[in-house]
Amino acid sequence: MNHSMSAPDQVLAPADRRICAIQTGFLAICALLLVRDDLAGMVAEALVKPDSAHLLVAPVLIALLWWSRRRQLPAASSRGSLLGPLLLIAGTAIFILCTFPFAYLQPRRLALPILLGGAILTTIGWRGLRFWAPMLLLVALAIPIGARFFVALIVRPETLTLQVVQSLLDVVPGWSVMLEGLDIFYTTDGAAGTIALGQPNRGAQHVLAMASVMVFAHFFRVRPIGHLVAFLVLGLPILLIANIARVLTIGVWTILAGSEPLDTTPMIVGTVVGLVVAYFGTLLPSAILTVLFAPSPEDEE
Amino acid sequence: MTANARRLWSPLFAFTAIAMAVLGIGIPPALSAIKAHFAKEPIDLRRTLHEFDPDRVPTFVTTDAWAPPSVDPRSLGTEEFYTEVFRPREDRDGSYALLLTFYNDPEDSIPHTPEVCYRQIGSVVDRMTRTKVKMADLGEVDVRVLDISQGPHHLLIVYSIVHNGQAFYEREQVRLAMGIPGDKFTYFTKVEVATEVRRNQTREEALEKACRLLSESFEILREDYLPLDADLR
Numbered sequence: 049m050n051h052s053m054s055a056p057d058q059v060l061a062p063a064d065r066r067i068c069a070i071q072t073g074f075l076a077i078c079a080l081l082l083v084r085d086d087l088a089g090m091v092a093e094a095l096v097k098p099d100s101a102h103l104l105v106a107p108v109l110i111a112l113l114w115w116s117r118r119r120q121l122p123a124a125s126s127r128g129s130l131l132g133p134l135l136l137i138a139g140t141a142i143f144i145l146c147t148f149p150f151a152y153l154q155p156r157r158l159a160l161p162i163l164l165g166g167a168i169l170t171t172i173g174w175r176g177l178r179f180w181a182p183m184l185l186l187v188a189l190a191i192p193i194g195a196r197f198f199v200a201l202i203v204r205p206e207t208l209t210l211q212v213v214q215s216l217l218d219v220v221p222g223w224s225v226m227l228e229g230l231d232i233f234y235t236t237d238g239a240a241g242t243i244a245l246g247q248p249n250r251g252a253q254h255v256l257a258m259a260s261v262m263v264f265a266h267f268f269r270v271r272p273i274g275h276l277v278a279f280l281v282l283g284l285p286i287l288l289i290a291n292i293a294r295v296l297t298i299g300v301w302t303i304l305a306g307s308e309p310l311d312t313t314p315m316i317v318g319t320v321v322g323l324v325v326a327y328f329g330t331l332l333p334s335a336i337l338t339v340l341f342a343p344s345p346e347d348e349e
Numbered sequence: 350m351t352a353n354a355r356r357l358w359s360p361l362f363a364f365t366a367i368a369m370a371v372l373g374i375g376i377p378p379a380l381s382a383i384k385a386h387f388a389k390e391p392i393d394l395r396r397t398l399h400e401f402d403p404d405r406v407p408t409f410v411t412t413d414a415w416a417p418p419s420v421d422p423r424s425l426g427t428e429e430f431y432t433e434v435f436r437p438r439e440d441r442d443g444s445y446a447l448l449l450t451f452y453n454d455p456e457d458s459i460p461h462t463p464e465v466c467y468r469q470i471g472s473v474v475d476r477m478t479r480t481k482v483k484m485a486d487l488g489e490v491d492v493r494v495l496d497i498s499q500g501p502h503h504l505l506i507v508y509s510i511v512h513n514g515q516a517f518y519e520r521e522q523v524r525l526a527m528g529i530p531g532d533k534f535t536y537f538t539k540v541e542v543a544t545e546v547r548r549n550q551t552r553e554e555a556l557e558k559a560c561r562l563l564s565e566s567f568e569i570l571r572e573d574y575l576p577l578d579a580d581l582r
Binding site: 067070071074075077078079080081082084085128130132133136140143144147148149150151152167170171196199200203204207227228229230231 | 357461471472525
């Protein structure tokens, strides 16, 4: 938060940037202190639940993203905004109200990226927030979603995913694949079984991990605003395709290997395939955008 | 003070930083203390739901046309439940499954309601509306109505969740109400009726009967089983 600059969006001098970095760090530590119990709870959850394990990778992705964009850092500090403290107040209020009198775990956890955004906006302003936005998005995506809330969110898209996978597997000669409820059953010559049991409850959590990989892949370099819009438009279909690839891999592996419905190997292979599809599925349009519309320096975020 | 230090401690940053430091250190223990102070306690049913007497439902009788849905207490999250299939006295063919559940742990998060549970088994929720039903001394209240497709079958489900003597038709409403300090004790109960709309009846006929069963069974529940409002304070 430097008030020696006259224009609000003007880039700061190196000495002021160092001061702003200290200020941002201090406010971020205060925000982490406020949510320390939730943070500890989320880490503990990620250590025992594979569905939330991508939280443990998020700090690495954030650090890599920061490193890849470090050359833009000098231009990423401007005069702090008065909206920053308001965001800090909003984040604190959400955290308090969702702890008492109400017990809403998910919005309370989302207070963390809001508080961090407030800290950044307070000290290094809108330029800083634009620079850090993908990292804040990774923080938000790393937050584990409670099972009940997640099922309510995902059950419809996951049902459609299972329908698509069933249709794709059913066209393979010699394979008869049916969807009953949310369980996929298959019959081949001499074999029968179930695929991807309980997907809407468990495996679908990987959607957040795939979304994190997509954010990482797209924002590895600083992009102009047009590319951000394209990412928002293309991101959802790519995520859906990656999820279909994940469940399809589970299905193909289960049928070919004759695995049991709850075998972990097809699940792991499916997850890896889903993450790879999400990564390259994001890189390809990002690369095309870069080639077709090379950004001018003024264009960049 | 050097120029750098002055810049570091600009008045607005100093104020924000001090406020955030105080909040960061002080809020979590303060919230824990407040939560402990206002924590509600569980209150038991006056009679267990396993003793629910189906013969007291005035215009319905039990039927073995359907077996009562098998219920796993672990999936319900409570040992206190009752399930039975009824038919209206005037209608030999109708089947209306009643499910009563009761929870009193203040730390319980409310289980999923049918619009989520049925989707988890592949059904499609076609319509989610509400209608007015007389619920004993609570008067006419809104209850949730769900039209669900399960393969070729058209299911109709009505339910109401009653928390500390107040009826709600949405899970989130109950969560909000449970958070409000006041009562010393807490409970919530769900009364749910499910039926299939048969070919020889209209949806409205099936809905009227399902609502009637909901109303009549809740009246018995309120009269003899649920904790009294006066005991909640």
